[in-house]
């Protein structure tokens with residue numbers, strides 16, 4: 598089923614048909630997704646032309662996370678915000694690249710939804726032409742529509758998510774969108790500028806066939822107790838595992854979602870709370886993986902149950918097929934990590 602190309606169903610048609618079925622739909626959710634797809638096409642175009650458009654390399658700045666900012670980080674961050682702020686569908690946005698929340702300016706209608714994003718994930722891979730992406734999550738606001746939003750609308754547990762997904766800029770550009778209707782992938786036809794349903798109803802592969810692990814083994818010396826032994830056990834003769842690690846979460850996650858496997862980013866000495874961001878990376882992908890039949894934990898608890906206390910909070914992340922995530926979580930507990 599995956600990879601089959603159905604020219605009949607565009608992303609717009611899918612959005613229209615699934616939101617029409619919702620009795621309380623106001624059209625704002627559909628508008629949000631349409632504007633997001635416009636932003637995805639703009640960013641995709643810029644990513645493809647990065648070497649020609651002077652978009653490689655850093656800006657010379659360091660972001661709120663203490664990381665070097667790439668020109669494409671800024672382009673993606675601004676493009677997505679500009680595409681969404683005026684359309685009357687969101688009241689607030691939060692981004693890995695911005696210190697605080699971004700409330701839509703008063704001149705625009707303060708809509709029903711809150712939007713979170715890692716505008717450009719894997720930015721260290723930009724200059725080497727490897728796969729990168731945009732990760733997002735959508736929440737319904739708590740306060741009343743049409744009034745200014747507050748931090749309380751923005752700082753939410755992952756279980757409040759109503760839709761999430763990512764755009765992956767790889768050998769092709771794909772939007773993966775998870776909602777209550779399941780997980781669907783839409784591939785951009787660059788000549789038409791249109792996304793078509795290419796991966797209907799994505800589900801994780803049956804456990805027996807899912808033997809890929811993805812982790813940065815360069816940090817093995819500073820992993821929590823138990824993890825090194827677990828990863829070594831995967832390499833035992835006959836265990837049948839393979840290893841794949843790109844270093845763009847979105848790309849490692851997408852491969853494991855399509856072919857099965859598990860991604861690990863534990864706490865390390867350098868990043869004692871893990872490296873990945875709760876709101877902008879872990880929550881959206883945990884929502885996607887659960888909708889596809891998988892699981893995500895921080896080594897102890899379900900990722901979506903984390904109650905974040907600040908926007909840029911980080912977490913260890915173990916995500917993929919349920920059986921592997923449960924194995925890792927048990928190993929860490931037994932080792933007292």
Ligand code: AHG
Nearest residue numbers: 717718719720721813844845846847
């Ligand atoms: P970002 O580019 O948004 O800062 O995220 C980079 C993240 C993530 O994409 C990836 O999984 C991880 O960093 C890789 O980290 P290591 O280089 O430490 O393995």
Ligand code: MN
Nearest residue numbers: 715717718719
């Ligand atoms: Mn990222």
Ligand code: MN
Nearest residue numbers: 693715717718
């Ligand atoms: Mn990023």
